[in-house]
Amino acid sequence: MAVKHIPTDVVHQEKKGGTTGCGIDTTRNNDQWIDSQQKVTCDKNGCKD
Numbered sequence: 880m881a882v883k884h885i886p887t888d889v890v891h892q893e894k895k896g897g898t899t900g901c902g903i904d905t906t907r908n909n910d911q912w913i914d915s916q917q918k919v920t921c922d923k924n925g926c927k928d
């Protein structure tokens with residue numbers, strides 16, 4: 880599953896426990912994140928395969 884950060888329009892890999900692959904806490908600004916079926920566009924370690 881991927882999650883999209885609405886303000887930046889970047890799609891991140893989602894890990895269990897409310898963080899992105901690159902370590903952003905998605906529970907902190909929960910209203911800025913939506914589940915996405917799109918391809919991951921974040922190029923940071925952990926999100927990028």
Ligand SMILES: [Zn+2]
Nearest residue numbers: 891901921926
């Ligand atoms: Zn990321």
